[in-house]
Amino acid sequence: MPELPEVETVCRTLREPLVGRTISAAVVTWPRTVEPLDPGDFTARVSDATVDAIERRAKLIVARLSTGDTLTTHLRMTGKLLYTRHGATPPEEPERHLRIAYELDNLDMLEFFDARKFGRVRLHTAEEWDDVSASYGPEPLDPDFTSDWLYQRLRATTRQIKPLLLDQKFIAGIGNIYADEALFLARIHPLKPANTISRRKAEALHQAIVSVLSQAIANAGTTLRDYRSGSGAIGMNKPNLNVYGAPPGTPCPRCGARLKRLVVGQRGTTICPRCQRLR
DNA sequence: CACTGAGCCTGCTAGC
C-alpha cells in the first residue's frame, strides 16, 4: 500500500523524465478512475498540456500542468504509475489492469495500472487544488510538524491514537504500515486515547514518525507485493519493518514477547502486548 | 464529536 515514502519515491523517479514533457494524447480505459470527469473531458483537458512540475502532497502524486490545472494521482492500494521510454520493454503488467495511458511528445509512455480499480486520478483548477491541499493535515517531514504541535493536538481529542494517525486531515501521508511501525517504536498502544498521551510519549511518537518515514524514503519505499516506483523498481525497506505484516506469535524484535494481531478502526494491526500497554 | 459499517474492487490464499 503506497504511503508517503512510496509516493515520494514515485515522484522522485518521475520528475526527471516527465518535467518539461507535453502530453500528446491520453486514453482512459476505466472511466471511474477519472470521476467525476467523464473520460472525454479528462482526455481533452490533459491533451497538449506540458508538465511544469512533479510534487507530492500527502499520498497524492501532483503534476502541475501548463494549463493551470493540477493533475493528481492517488494510488490507493494497488495503483502503479509507470514510465516507459520509447522503444523500451513495456512494464510486466497485465493489459487488463491498464486504466489510463498517456502518450508524451517524445513518444515515451506514462501508464496507470491498477488491479483493484481503487486508484483515483483527478484534475483540479488552481482554486480547487488550493482547497484540496488545505484539507490535509501537515506534512510530517516539514518543519511545521513539531513534537510540540503534535502534543497540543493530541491533547485536544479523545480519539484513539491509531485511527487519528491514519486520518489524513490530522497528519498527511501516514498509512497502516507506518502507523503500526511508529506506534511500536514509541511504545504506544493503538487504542490509547490521544488526550491521555504524555508529553514525553508525544515526543517519542513524533520522533518515531519522522524516523520511520525518513528511513523508508532512504530505502525507496516498502514493497510487500504490489508497490513499484515510477521506473518499476521495488522498494527496499521491508527488512526494516518491526511489526507490520508479522504473523501473530512472532517474537517481538525488542523484547521477545509474542506479537499480537488486533483490529483497530477496521484495520489489521500488529502490536507487542508487552511493549505497547494500554495503561 | 466519535465511532461504525457499507461500498468500491479483484487477486490471493486458507480451508475444504
Added chain:
DNA sequence: TGCTAGCAGGCTCAGT
C-alpha cells in the same frame, strides 16, 4: 487437485 469463501485495505458517505 480443484474449487470457493473470505480477506486485504484507503477513502467517502450515511447512520447512530
